[in-house]
Amino acid sequence: MEIQSCVKIINEWDIVAARQLGRNVAKELGFGTVDQARITTAISELARNIYLYADQGQICIEKVTNQNRTGVKIISKDHGPGIPDLRKVMEDGYTTSGGLGAGLPGVKRLMDEFSIDSTVSVGTEIITVKWLR
């Protein structure tokens, strides 16, 4: 049975808490330090998006197993404004706020799997996985 731990993102402290949670899980699973840092950075980016653009949202972390692989899954879910144009937001060099290369395309590149589901004025769900090599 999978255990999912979640952190509600309301202020910046919660971003730190989500990072800590993710780092612990990644460390437990045996990810190396660089991958730990990458996973944490991905969580940070997702949590920051919630903090900046959505009122309510949470980050959940779970261990996943798939045949003979294990990995960490990050689920970012908010009831924010939603993203009207997913193609645009996934475009490289689009975000000006997120700094060079950051934003959702940056997260997608850091992780192994990435999916996004967004409905305007309902919210956004992003699920992303990094597998242990």
Add this chain to the structure above:
Amino acid sequence: MEIQSCVKIINEWDIVAARQLGRNVAKELGFGTVDQARITTAISELARNIYLYADQGQICIEKVTNQNRTGVKIISKDHGPGIPDLRKVMEDGYTTSGGLGAGLPGVKRLMDEFSIDSTVSVGTEIITVKWLR
């Protein structure tokens, strides 16, 4: 009176010698370690271009003074094939061989002044300066 020291670039060892020469001058003039490394890298790129694309060429280094500034000047001169299209060679992202961001535009960005003069089947002269801040 300015003293100019030159290194003929025939093989890869000469690239190292040119780097060493440039680093010594930069150090003497009081450039910090990062700038020393940048100046050396610029020399390296220019020397490599001679080594790869021109049969005969040399790198000269001199201290320059201009009103109340001092700096290091690198002169790269070869009797190679010349560059038929200067606009193209100075275009970003053009060189595929030079690796990401390297090549002449990379050198230009590393230094403070940059000029290039090239005649097909006569040769190329590049003069670039970095001022001490």
Add this chain to the structure above:
Amino acid sequence: MDFKKVMDEKYKEILEGYMLDPSEIALYSSQKFSRKAIEHKISPEDVVSLHRSLLSELHPDLPESVHRSFDILLEVMIGYGFAYREHQTLRSIQQELNNEIDIAVNMQNTLLQTHIPNLKPLDVGAISVAAKKMSGDYYHFVQNKDHSMSVAIADIIGKGIPAALCMSMIKYAMDSLPDDYHAPNSVLENLNRVVEQNVDASMFITMFYGMYQVHNHTFYYSTAGHEPGFFYRQSDQSFHTIEGKGLLLGVDKQTKYQQYEHTLQVGDMIILMSDGVTECRTEEGFIERDTLLEMIQQHLHLPSQELVQTIYKELERAQDFQLRDDFTLIVIKRKIKIRGLTRLFKGY
């Protein structure tokens, strides 16, 4: 200059704090620092150099060779610095280009805009989405004076800017056709000559041209190698590929096109598309034409415009929001007469 000092101080504060007490907060601060440093064009080699000097400040007793090791890391980072600086200029070039393309897209949209004719017995829907910003697909409707409707759908072999330039040419050529010039085969023959003459040899165009005669509900059409569409027959709820042969535009000046016809009963449908519809590539490979028909079948009850939009949305999602080719889908449905209501409508 001053800003750099502030950043240096900030880094020192984070580093000192973390060396005493390693906490997630310090790491989060590092990430924010990184974002800021990048925004302010501080190169990675600067960060490494800063790290080195802080380390020797905080640990003056470290062996010389440890300090020295940073020379190597610094040298390597200068290479990344090259890439980083190139990225900054490339990014602004890219943004400038994007702006240009946006303007060009607007021009193209203005040039290519078409109105779906409002003929009472027909329910017509059309959608066209570019894979990149500029489309190489083209569709056009004309309501003719004799109560017929012409429809053109074309696809440049190629995408992006050159395809868009080529498209403009087709549009100018169609605009200069005489008003009473509707026979699909002659239209294609005429356009073929224009393309052959004006476009370079590496560029071809597939085109389907049809004309729907309202008085006999017959659809006349010719094709220049275009992706075949479907006829839907309401009586037995079956789909039939629109047969028809013809060479691409631009291959041979002399090409003649054959004209075909097909008569529609109430509830019947014409489905036209570009190959971008069937070349949707999902994780399981290209979608089959059968899969497409299943999708259409599922949404048959919808008005034509909603139908094409729904199909597009489903296929967009199926391929993860990355269109590989321009996508154009047109549905022309002969409306089902509703007894009692038909009397209210005149004119057909």
Add this chain to the structure above:
Amino acid sequence: MDFKKVMDEKYKEILEGYMLDPSEIALYSSQKFSRKAIEHKISPEDVVSLHRSLLSELHPDLPESVHRSFDILLEVMIGYGFAYREHQTLRSIQQELNNEIDIAVNMQNTLLQTHIPNLKPLDVGAISVAAKKMSGDYYHFVQNKDHSMSVAIADIIGKGIPAALCMSMIKYAMDSLPDDYHAPNSVLENLNRVVEQNVDASMFITMFYGMYQVHNHTFYYSTAGHEPGFFYRQSDQSFHTIEGKGLLLGVDKQTKYQQYEHTLQVGDMIILMSDGVTECRTEEGFIERDTLLEMIQQHLHLPSQELVQTIYKELERAQDFQLRDDFTLIVIKRKIKIRGLTRLFKGY
């Protein structure tokens, strides 16, 4: 995976060597390592992590807080890693776009190509260079049946792709003018209507249209707000701005253009240009029209084609090979008759 091990080993070798004996060779090797690492998509944070682990391998006795300090550097480098990875995709997008634009440029060149008429009493030279890949400048010569020569020079306000699209439209419009339609003012009035109708309100075109009558050596012209050129008078070696007024194309559908005329003696010259010539920006600011005239004066003895090419080369160098605007320069010289030779030529 295996490659990464090779790179790790290589870095270790360089680092160990340098820690024992700091030499320029090791630093040069680091630069080569950097180049290779970047080529093989190794992120900067990977390099920092490698450095850290080698350091603790070579110096197992270092204080814990020194190792720890690398957590911070690593975290910061991940931000640079973002930029680095984005750069790689942006670079390939850019390359794809460049390819597209190259093809489009070819199409544009094919579309816009023009032949300089070969009229014996005239020596004509023309050069046009795009600031970016696609030009928004346009020039066109026509040799008319009545032994006159028409010349058009135009500049889209704007550059790049949208300007090029707009340019194509002008070309199609000019192509569809009747063959005997030469009066400069009527040509501009006609084109003005096309532009006003088809191009969006934010886009304007300046255009100069002239017609050289060989039988009386008179140049008839009208201008739509175009950069004024010069007449050169051989008798006193003086230059005179080509006067003339007229609204830009695309502003007002009703615009009427005035027509002017000027008669040339042997040795006289007409110099036409786009504002890209005078907007050459050198280190000392824009070049003055006077400076341009000095340059032309210096090279007056050259044949027209060599003249325009020489001027271009000088101005290209003056502005450090970065054209800020499309550059077009045309020179039409009434040849000096050489006694004895004139008798050999018939037809004028």
